[in-house]
Amino acid sequence: MSTQSDISALDDQKLEALVETMFYAATADGEFSEPERAEFVQSVMSLTEKRLDSTTLDALVKVIGARAAGEGREARLQAAKRVLDSDKLRTIAFELTVRIVAADGIVRTSEREHLLELAEAFELDRDKAADLVARGTSG
Numbered sequence: 001m002s003t004q005s006d007i008s009a010l011d012d013q014k015l016e017a018l019v020e021t022m023f024y025a026a027t028a029d030g031e032f033s034e035p036e037r038a039e040f041v042q043s044v045m046s047l048t049e050k051r052l053d054s055t056t057l058d059a060l061v062k063v064i065g066a067r068a069a070g071e072g073r074e075a076r077l078q079a080a081k082r083v084l085d086s087d088k089l090r091t092i093a094f095e096l097t098v099r100i101v102a103a104d105g106i107v108r109t110s111e112r113e114h115l116l117e118l119a120e121a122f123e124l125d126r127d128k129a130a131d132l133v134a135r136g137t138s139g
Helices: 003-008 012-026 034-047 054-071 073-083 087-102 109-121 126-137
Strands: none
Touching (some): 012 034, 012 073, 034 087, 073 109, 087 126, 109 126
8 A cells, every 4th residue: 555545544533643743843943934834735635635625724733733732742742643553654644744844945953853752752763763854854
């Protein structure tokens, strides 16, 4: 099964966990730059085959922000890990976060730290995660 079909087949709860993980990456440096926003929206829309329109996505982002404020990012990442219940899904989510972080051409220290925290929270192989970050942020 391809990555696209893996994502297309996600139920709403898994899709929401994926979007939440991507959003945290996009805002890891405290900013949500236009290139990051564009990559985030493009990724979500293309991966979901337009299942989320912009109004629904905006509403979901507000819910995600409220959850993070109330529970903290670490707790929310652990919740996403439980929902994204396979190494394959968590790896896909990690790869997408790397793309979003690299979208503006600047990978800040806080963003790299977030990626390392995400890899640890998702229990991804450290070397594999480092390779994905290196490939995704070069060029």
